[in-house]
Every structure is written in structure tokens, then in C-alpha cells.
Amino acid sequence: MxxxxxxxxxxxxxxxxxxxxxxxxxxxxxxxxxxxxxxxxxxxxxxxxxxxxxxxxxxxxxxxxxxxxxxxxxxxxxxxxxxxxxxxxxxxxxxxxxxxxxxxxxxxxxxxxxxxxxxxxxxxxxxxxxxxxxxxxxxxxxxxxxxxxxxxxxxxxxxxxxxxxxxxxxxxxxxxxxxxxxNLRVSFKQLIEPEGGDVDITQQDVLVSIGRGIQSEENIPMVEELAQKLGGAVSASRPIIDNKWLPKSRQVGKSGLKVKPKLYLALGISGAPEHIEGMKDAELIIAINSDPNAPIFEYAHYGVVGDLFDIVPVLKEKLG
Amino acid sequence: MNIIVPLRQVPDLVEDLEIDASGKDLDREWLKYKINEFDDHALEEALLLKEDVGGTVTAMALDGDDVDKLLFTAAAKGADKLIKVTGDFPQPLSSHAIARALASAIQGMDYQLILIGVQAVDELDGQVGVLLAHYLGVPHVSVVTGVQVTNGKAVVHKEYAGGVMGEFEVTLPAVLGIQAARQTPRYAPVSRVRMAMRKSTIEEVSASDTAAGGTPEIRKLFKPEKGAGAQMLDGSPEEVAEKIVSILKEKGIV
Known part of the structure; x- marks a missing residue:
């Protein structure tokens, strides 16, 4: 009972x-x-x-x-x-x-x-x-x-x-x-496997991951360059995928993929529970976010409260 | 095809959220609200479906602050009909209460689909869409990213973890919990919202079910503990970048 x-x-x-x-x-x-x-x-x-x-x-x-x-x-x-x-x-x-x-x-x-x-x-x-x-x-x-x-x-x-x-x-x-x-009104038709993306983010050592803070699609190339310099790939949180700025294969989190890279650099990701679920086991998490109360800072090893648009260009420069 | 899209506002998470004196709710006095982003996707998908197969889109919302603007914005984006559901709703408003009120207002209307955001950041007691479907006695599928309607049935894609999707055929009428529309939700410029305010009318329908119940009893709200988390790196962008590079070197990443 x-x-x-x-x-x-x-x-x-x-x-x-x-x-x-x-x-x-x-x-x-x-x-x-x-x-x-x-x-x-x-x-x-x-x-x-x-x-x-x-x-x-x-x-x-x-x-x-x-x-x-x-x-x-x-x-x-x-x-x-x-x-x-x-x-x-x-x-x-x-x-x-x-x-x-x-x-x-x-x-x-x-x-x-x-x-x-x-x-x-x-x-x-x-x-x-x-x-x-x-x-x-x-x-x-x-x-x-x-x-x-x-x-x-x-x-x-x-x-x-x-x-x-x-x-x-x-x-x-x-x-x-x-x-x-x-006598059902909903019938199952088939399971659809995800299309193989250009990049398998679960296999990357380094992920530079973007969230809402990236603001617009035009800002993504800047992050792609940073990821290249770090020998990794760009992944993203759900809003970026829902807006079709990156393919589904790049999504980290609940309805995306679980990743465990050596470095997870989170740019403008606030860290909703659905996202945290997908990346909390990364070996090193560094988060940059303009909101000091962003939950991502509870899970990151290192955090920066700041504007990613100020920091990313300098970081790229220093990485040569 | 007639599509109903229930819309809701949620606190804008960009703002600081404060807890009120009772400790049991957010301090709502200065709270900024915005449309639940998933509802925005539901509205977009409804408008796209209307473009595909014809019909009407009805935007519906429970009475409350700024609800007229929410509805007029939906009209500016292309909604044909606006309905405000009125009633003496239990406070704080729960998912169960919203679903009951919506169900009692929708009952008897001619519709084939209800598209609603799959979730919202304030749903302590479950999802409005699924509750609504069950109060109406119609089927539902949640976490939907693709909808096609043919011959009185909807074929939908439901997302699971890892990017796997299930495809289902659903007999209408049905409720679909929308995760994402096929395209980025359209934007309504202020001029068009103003025009909608002049040209559209909001119909009021009173909810016959304003019962509470089905919800947990809130003891207190509290902010997640601080301090256990990240070691913060301070300084100018130059200094911060320098620190990040040295951490990466130390860990052998660069």
C-alpha cells in the first residue's frame, strides 16, 4: 500500500x-x-x-x-x-x-x-x-x-x-x-536515428559551446575560429539548435548529446538543468557569462563574469 | 484546420529573480515577463501549418497582466482570433489550474489541433499541455519538433535523448507539446502590434473550472548555494584571457 x-x-x-x-x-x-x-x-x-x-x-x-x-x-x-x-x-x-x-x-x-x-x-x-x-x-x-x-x-x-x-x-x-x-489514437511509426553530423561532438577533446549569449548567427564564425585554435569543435545549447543556427548534431543536453571532453568552454550559456545534464562530467569546464547568477558557475571549475565578445577575441590572439 | 495556441508569460530569466517576504513566491512587483519561448515556437508552427493547409489560428491566454499585449502580438504575427480566458483563478497559478481553466474554455470549440509549448520554466506541477489533453480527453505527444497534417491525421516527430526521434501518427483532435518550430519564430515589429491593437478584437470566454489541486504545497523558495562552484577569474579581458591560457597550458590542452 x-x-x-x-x-x-x-x-x-x-x-x-x-x-x-x-x-x-x-x-x-x-x-x-x-x-x-x-x-x-x-x-x-x-x-x-x-x-x-x-x-x-x-x-x-x-x-x-x-x-x-x-x-x-x-x-x-x-x-x-x-x-x-x-x-x-x-x-x-x-x-x-x-x-x-x-x-x-x-x-x-x-x-x-x-x-x-x-x-x-x-x-x-x-x-x-x-x-x-x-x-x-x-x-x-x-x-x-x-x-x-x-x-x-x-x-x-x-x-x-x-x-x-x-x-x-x-x-x-x-x-x-x-x-x-x-484502440489507440496515437500510433508509433518508426524510430529515426540522428543524421550523422559533420562532427561527432562526443568524440572531441575540446568543445567550445555557445548559448543564447552569442546573440546572433553572425557571431558563430568567431567561435568556430577559437575552437579551431584549440583543436576542437563548436557545440551549443538548445536555443541555438531550435533557432537552426547549428545542426542538431551539435546539441549538448537533455534532447541532445552527453559529452565528456577534456575542455568544455561554455560561452554565454546560463546552465539550465537540461543543459547541465549533458556536460557536467567534462574534465575541465570554463564558463564565461555576463550574468553573475548564471547557474553554469555552480558547475564550472573556472568562471568569468564578463562579455564574451570582449574576451573571445583576446583569447584567440593569445592562442596564436 | 483550426489550431488553438495557448500562450503564457513567464519571468524573464535575464533579470535577477528575488524571493518575496513570504518566502514562498518570487517577488513579482518588478518582475519582467516575456512569452514562454516554447509557446512562441508553438505559435510559429501553428502559423506555418496554416500556410501549408489553410484554416485558422486562435491565440488564447488566461487573463492577467499584459495579456492583451501578448494576444495582440500574436495577431500581429498572423493569428486570426484572440481569446482571453477570464475567471477567478487560484493563486499562485499552477499548471493544473491553467490546464483546467483552458480545458473548460476550449470544451465545445471546433478545433483539430492544440499546439502549446512543451514546458515552461515555472511548471512546478507538470506540463500544461499534457494536463490539458487529459482534461479534454484527447491524445497528446510531447517534445515535438516536426508536424505534418494529412487526411485528418498529424504525423509528428518526438525527440528523445541523443538525437533519436520517434515518429507517430496522431488522430485529431490532439494536443502537441512543441519543442521547436520548423523555423525561428517570427518577429512582430511594434508598428504591426499597434496596428493589431486597432484592428483586432479580443473575445472573452469565462472559464467554468477554476479548481485548485494536484499541486505540491510550496514550503519555501531558495537560491542555489553559491561558493561551491567555480573559481572565478577576475580582471580585464586581457588578464582573464591570460589566466585561461595558463590554465589550459597547465592541463596540457594547448
Missing amino acids: SDVLVFAEHLQGNFTDSTFELLGKGRELAAATGDHLVAALLGNGVDDMVHQLGAADKVVAVEHDQLAEFNPEAHTLALKAVVQAVNPAIILIPYTSMGMDLASALSADLDIPLASYVADVRVEDGKLVTVSQMYGGKVNVESEIAGNQKIVSVLAGAFPADAGKKEGSPAVEKLDPPAELS
């Missing part, structure tokens, strides 16, 4: 890091409340995947053709069936592309309160307390969720994945797929 349920997210046959991050945290929450950790596994032919979910006490699975690939409608229906069968107190869902389609949907359909953008969650005096990173990471909000059931939508990378990576053979319970799965 007061179990912790984790949505086990997988894409192309592999569990995502978020799954293990949530299992690790879920284990902790279940220990605090003295209850079980249950993983919700939705797919088609999931038996070979279960052993990776050893951190859970139990796996509740729903299998159906329509669940073979993620489908916002099918997965909402199936996850709803799992929630109704398990009746968990806490439901952990990653704040990822898939999780975004599920958490709010469950909240509306089952009338369960939801905390989103969550970077920390704990049990305090029997209450569930969450900390959400709001306003692009500039302000944290600590909240308490009331009710017998709560949904917590957790930012990717918020917790260590290792804590949830455990081989094992948890008990498996299979639920009958909901009848509505044969």
Missing part, C-alpha cells in the same frame, strides 16, 4: 540511466518508509531485461505489441494499470521526453498530485519533501506533497545511477494489458 514505484524507462532495448538513478533513490525512499520498491516495466518481450532491475523487490510488467516502442497513449494506459494494481504511495518518473508524456497524464487521469523538475526527494517526519529546480535552475522550490499517492518527476542525472545498478532476479508479476490498447 505504501510501496515506491519506479517507471523503468528504456529505449532501443536499453534501460536509460534515469531508470537506475530512480531505482537507487527509490531504494532509499522504500527503506525510509519500510516498504517495497517496485519497477514498472512496459514493453513486448521483457523477460530478458528483468535481471538488470535487481535493485527492485518486484517487477510489475505489462506486455503488448503496442508497448514494443514508446507510445505516449499506450504507455500512459499501461502505467495507469500498474499504478492501480500496485497502489504505490510514491511514483517516480524521470523528467525525460517519455516521462514528460506520462507524469502529467497520470496526475490528471488518476487525480494524483505531481511535483516536477525534481532534483531531490526525501521523507521527512513521514512527509514527502521535494526540491524542484525552477526558472532555468535559478531558484529552488522546496515543497511537500500531501495525499496517499504522489508522483515525483525527477530530472535526469539528479542521483547516482550506480546505486540502482544491480543484477538480480526480482519477482515478476505480469498484468493483463488494458483492453484500450487495441
Whole structure:
């Protein structure tokens, strides 16, 4: 009755890091409340995947053709069936592309309160307390969720994945797929692999990465030159890609790529959680931003509060 | 095809955000607002779809400060119809409350698509678009970057991590949470916004659902801790560049 349920997210046959991050945290929450950790596994032919979910006490699975690939409608229906069968107190869902389609949907359909953008969650005096990173990471909000059931939508990378990576053979319970799965309004067509870009930013030792602070497309060549001098490539945060100033293959962050270069030089990037997720493991992070309160400075090793248009030209000169 | 685009303003993150005396909300007195950037992309995609297949674009927003300007700007960009949703909304306004109010206003309207920004920086309790879809009982897809409409169905691309995309076919009506439009959202010059103010009218629709609920209870707001982060490099651009170069040399990068 007061179990912790984790949505086990997988894409192309592999569990995502978020799954293990949530299992690790879920284990902790279940220990605090003295209850079980249950993983919700939705797919088609999931038996070979279960052993990776050893951190859970139990796996509740729903299998159906329509669940073979993620489908916002099918997965909402199936996850709803799992929630109704398990009746968990806490439901952990990653704040990822898939999780975004599920958490709010469950909240509306089952009338369960939801905390989103969550970077920390704990049990305090029997209450569930969450900390959400709001306003692009500039302000944290600590909240308490009331009710017998709560949904917590957790930012990717918020917790260590290792804590949830455990081989094992948890008990498996299979639920009958909901009848509505044969009458869906959303149908999955295909997965589209990213086009091979001119540069693979995950393989670069040096990335000079630009954000909104670059102001216009015309300023990009200046940064390209700097990247060349450093023997690296130019990458970018989401707004640059959404504006089509650089191809998708250059995007670092949540809907882009995860990078771990030797040097990540962040120019005019404020450091929203979605971006941090993609670059926080770089060996050396140097950030230049005109806003002294930019969250990027919390993650950088070295920071400069200043105008990138003043500093980049001098830096280029000094690098010869 | 009739497309509804709910628009919302969010605090401009370029400004300093201060916490108010209650400790539970931002100090909103001097706060500068701007359109939620994802809503701007949703509006752009709606206008492009209208150019592709015809129809109307309705910009809709909950009543509040500067909401008329927000709607007139949408008209200046090409929205055909402007709707202000009025009501006694619970404060602070949550995603659940916004979605309920929008759903009660939209219920009964003739539409095929609702395009809305996939997220906003102030959504503590989930995404308005997905909540709205469920209150309306229509399907949704979030994190959408490409929309095509043919034969009463939408074919959409949903982004996952690593640049992988899922392609889905969605029966209409539906709600799509837009991540990015096909092109950079268009800009409306002030002169055109002024013209829209003279020529367009804002229709008011009252929300029949202004319930609260579904949200966490805010205990406090606080700024992320400072000091644990970067070692700051000070000085003129010349000095700063010098320091960066010596760090890079020390680490063997140059």
C-alpha cells in the first residue's frame, strides 16, 4: 500500500540511466518508509531485461505489441494499470521526453498530485519533501506533497545511477494489458536515428559551446575560429539548435548529446538543468557569462563574469 | 484546420529573480515577463501549418497582466482570433489550474489541433499541455519538433535523448507539446502590434473550472548555494584571457 514505484524507462532495448538513478533513490525512499520498491516495466518481450532491475523487490510488467516502442497513449494506459494494481504511495518518473508524456497524464487521469523538475526527494517526519529546480535552475522550490499517492518527476542525472545498478532476479508479476490498447489514437511509426553530423561532438577533446549569449548567427564564425585554435569543435545549447543556427548534431543536453571532453568552454550559456545534464562530467569546464547568477558557475571549475565578445577575441590572439 | 495556441508569460530569466517576504513566491512587483519561448515556437508552427493547409489560428491566454499585449502580438504575427480566458483563478497559478481553466474554455470549440509549448520554466506541477489533453480527453505527444497534417491525421516527430526521434501518427483532435518550430519564430515589429491593437478584437470566454489541486504545497523558495562552484577569474579581458591560457597550458590542452 505504501510501496515506491519506479517507471523503468528504456529505449532501443536499453534501460536509460534515469531508470537506475530512480531505482537507487527509490531504494532509499522504500527503506525510509519500510516498504517495497517496485519497477514498472512496459514493453513486448521483457523477460530478458528483468535481471538488470535487481535493485527492485518486484517487477510489475505489462506486455503488448503496442508497448514494443514508446507510445505516449499506450504507455500512459499501461502505467495507469500498474499504478492501480500496485497502489504505490510514491511514483517516480524521470523528467525525460517519455516521462514528460506520462507524469502529467497520470496526475490528471488518476487525480494524483505531481511535483516536477525534481532534483531531490526525501521523507521527512513521514512527509514527502521535494526540491524542484525552477526558472532555468535559478531558484529552488522546496515543497511537500500531501495525499496517499504522489508522483515525483525527477530530472535526469539528479542521483547516482550506480546505486540502482544491480543484477538480480526480482519477482515478476505480469498484468493483463488494458483492453484500450487495441484502440489507440496515437500510433508509433518508426524510430529515426540522428543524421550523422559533420562532427561527432562526443568524440572531441575540446568543445567550445555557445548559448543564447552569442546573440546572433553572425557571431558563430568567431567561435568556430577559437575552437579551431584549440583543436576542437563548436557545440551549443538548445536555443541555438531550435533557432537552426547549428545542426542538431551539435546539441549538448537533455534532447541532445552527453559529452565528456577534456575542455568544455561554455560561452554565454546560463546552465539550465537540461543543459547541465549533458556536460557536467567534462574534465575541465570554463564558463564565461555576463550574468553573475548564471547557474553554469555552480558547475564550472573556472568562471568569468564578463562579455564574451570582449574576451573571445583576446583569447584567440593569445592562442596564436 | 483550426489550431488553438495557448500562450503564457513567464519571468524573464535575464533579470535577477528575488524571493518575496513570504518566502514562498518570487517577488513579482518588478518582475519582467516575456512569452514562454516554447509557446512562441508553438505559435510559429501553428502559423506555418496554416500556410501549408489553410484554416485558422486562435491565440488564447488566461487573463492577467499584459495579456492583451501578448494576444495582440500574436495577431500581429498572423493569428486570426484572440481569446482571453477570464475567471477567478487560484493563486499562485499552477499548471493544473491553467490546464483546467483552458480545458473548460476550449470544451465545445471546433478545433483539430492544440499546439502549446512543451514546458515552461515555472511548471512546478507538470506540463500544461499534457494536463490539458487529459482534461479534454484527447491524445497528446510531447517534445515535438516536426508536424505534418494529412487526411485528418498529424504525423509528428518526438525527440528523445541523443538525437533519436520517434515518429507517430496522431488522430485529431490532439494536443502537441512543441519543442521547436520548423523555423525561428517570427518577429512582430511594434508598428504591426499597434496596428493589431486597432484592428483586432479580443473575445472573452469565462472559464467554468477554476479548481485548485494536484499541486505540491510550496514550503519555501531558495537560491542555489553559491561558493561551491567555480573559481572565478577576475580582471580585464586581457588578464582573464591570460589566466585561461595558463590554465589550459597547465592541463596540457594547448
